[in-house]
Amino acid sequence: MTPSPIPIIQMANITKTFPNGVVANDDISLTVWEGTVHAVIGENGAGKSTLMHILYGRYQPDRGRIRLRGEDVRIESPAQAISLGLGMVSQHTTLIPALSVLDNIILGNEYAAFGILNRAGAARRIETLAKQLGVELPLHARTETLSVAAMQKAEIMKALYRGAKMLILDEPTATLAPQEADALFRLLASLKSSGTTILFITHKLREVMQHTDAVTVLRGGRAVGERITRETYPEELLALMLGQRTAGPSVPLSEEAAASAPYAGIYRETEPPETPPSPVHPLPWERGPQSEMLGRPPQSEFAPETSAALPSASAAVPLLEIRELLVLNRRRSPAVQDFHLQVSAGEIVGIAGVDGSGQKQLAEAVVGLSPIERGQVLLDGAVLNGLSVERRLQMGISYIPEDRHREGLILDFTIAENLLLGRQRDRRFGGGWILDLKRLAQLGDRVVQEYRIRAGGGDTVAGTLSGGNQQKVVIARAMEGHPRLVIAMQPTRGLDVGATEYVYDTFRDARTKGVSILLFSLDLDEIFALSDRIAVMYNGRLAGVLPRAQATMEEVGRLMVNG
Amino acid sequence: MRSLRFTLGSLTLAFMLAALIILATGGSPITVFSALFKGAFGNLYAFGYSLIVYRHYEPPIEIFRTLNRATPLLLCGLAVAVGLRAGLFNIGAEGQLLVGALAAAWVGYAFKGIPALLHIPLAMLAGAVAGGVWGYIPGLLKAWRGAHEVIITIMMNYVAIRLTQYLVNHPLKDPNTLNTATPFIQPSAQLWVIEKSSVFSIGFFIAILLAAGYAFLMRRMSLGFCIRAVGQGAEAARSAGIPVARTLIITMCLSGALAGIGGAIEILGLYHRFYDQFSSGVGFDSIAVALLGGLNAPGIVLSAVLFGGLNTGAEQMQIETGTPLQIAGVIQAIVILLFGARYLKRRA
Structure with missing residues (x-):
């Protein structure tokens, strides 16, 4: 790889706030060198797509400048972007x-x-x-x-036909099978050798390590690091994506090397290594799981709870058992495979993994929303395969979905009506052929009080609540009616510290009452704060299960990226 | 509240535009509208006067005619409303009404010697089942294959129109008449008549009862809850454990059954036999009835009576003022356009 030392794309201090108040890009700068493959990585919602759409002229930045080949440009439309030599392949075909x-x-x-x-x-x-x-x-x-x-090939040809010298690809491998992805990267490599610059979005670290020259990491709308690929390692990138503090690249560049490299000056936030380089990579999570800054109790405080839960963990029949599970995604390729896991009564099992490792399909297979292709899911020894969501709910499996607006709540319904969803035949909730509206109203008012939901009463419309209070309604529905197993997908995503703490307390309370929780989270702090055991998913498979007491963040992190 | 303002506003706008058209053609809107009103509801002043002064209770016959027109509109309006509550646009009320009417007519004439108390419910049930089947097919296709209900119900309308046409021309045709019609139904299947000259029967009250049932279903029953949940947030309903596909199918059956009962009442109460093409687009007008009524029972009753009144009044208006009948159609069309636009905007 010998890129000419010309920055072909320079985006400086790009800021974009959407009308709904979301700051998608916050002072992001990005430099791409001619003839290189450059990745932009980050979790969902980090601002990757917005940044690319700004470059392609679909969105206008509130602030910031774009330079192409050193010249200031204003890109006001995709048509103009095309005339400037840009091409874009969107995630969804156009x-x-x-x-x-x-x-x-x-x-x-x-x-x-x-x-x-x-x-x-x-x-x-x-x-x-x-x-x-x-x-x-x-x-x-x-x-x-x-x-x-x-x-996708046709899309790429379309861009090239229009004379694109810079190609933007938005998660090009998200919908591809592994062999197809390999073929795509071969095509990108031959494009690169013909002088095309490639900029692509992904959150798959393997692709970044194998197929790119440089990488920019975004988190929460900010650029948190820019690296030359061969001088970084997956753990460091993961740490940047997830927001852990990092000790920097394993092999530091010498002063001269850094100065003479064509990438001089692109490093940001890279502190000099605190520990001398060792043959083993210095791993990024020296700090350990306690994160005082979020005000969570130190480890010792919940250690007794953990041990209290352990005796039941060794009981004969596990509450939930997953055997050799195979779940397919919409394109009928395996999303979860050879997965097995046991969860005991009163146990919280955290499922860690990079986003898109099959967590959603696993959760949906247990809840009953995704069909089980092969293998079994058992609750208390009873096979759940083929049972409806409602039937499984009656058996004691409740669900906290990831997206509370789309999957969690009906925003036009009142709090009480949202609590009744799925329980419409349950007498305790006022359900049945003919609804018991009085009982439902009482339930709504009680839940509002008990879960400290900031609302006038159970008859408040859910759409008028704040995000944290909406999530409390979703959690209340999952916790009411004595569930035995709660499947929680990212239960604190987008919540402030107070609301997050409230969710944690609710989960810990439930555990002491013998409720099991399968906790899916992208936030390792959260997994470590709550779990009795930690299971790591990698590429749809179980990469390992660690008891909380023996698990370290570094080990979990390694399993997340390497399997 | 906002919805009520929109309703009144769009009605006012519709009448204003109609007034402009009348003015443009050289008529007087006031004369035309008063003729329209008198044709729809009769001389209410004379009625009130005789009621208070002479204690003589004889409502104007126009009211009965209007309520006769309102009955199928009300039932088909409920049918469309059930569907819309689940997010389904049932354009097929016309077809469902036709098959329901023919099924009821057949039970009405072919079954002999059974008491009215059995015969009437049986014929109504036949209408409900036939309409329900006509709703079940698009419901099933929607739930299983994602086929759009609008397309399927429109196609089902054509199937219904041609099928009933064939049946009433051949196998079910009354051999003793030149009309393309079935034989007259047995007296035991005829709905009890309340006012003779307008053939106003208990059919209207059956429809009111079903409107009350609709309100109860939506407010108090778990099925209605599921219907509303699927309509307002299908993804959340599915995640929470509401059987979405089953709810869609049941909703379409229910919708078709209501329209089918509408057809049955037309036959058992008013026509007493199935004439080819006896219905002139009631199923389509009912979409406006449901939207204008805000999808709630009292609103649908009121808008059905309003549309029924527009229909009967327009005939009187044409005779008295020479203004073409179609001016009532203009008013209806404007209401449909305004509500349709609002509904589509909300969905998008």
């Missing part, structure tokens, strides 16, 4: 399904003479281009008959 691949590629940039379309000429040009890159595309096939991978 091709028209009913048109042929050829027509899609030339659409908007037709090759015509005197208003007569010269399809043959265009096809020849595209074929030459494709041959150079080693791409095979059925130009005359209807686009809807293509696989996702082939559509």
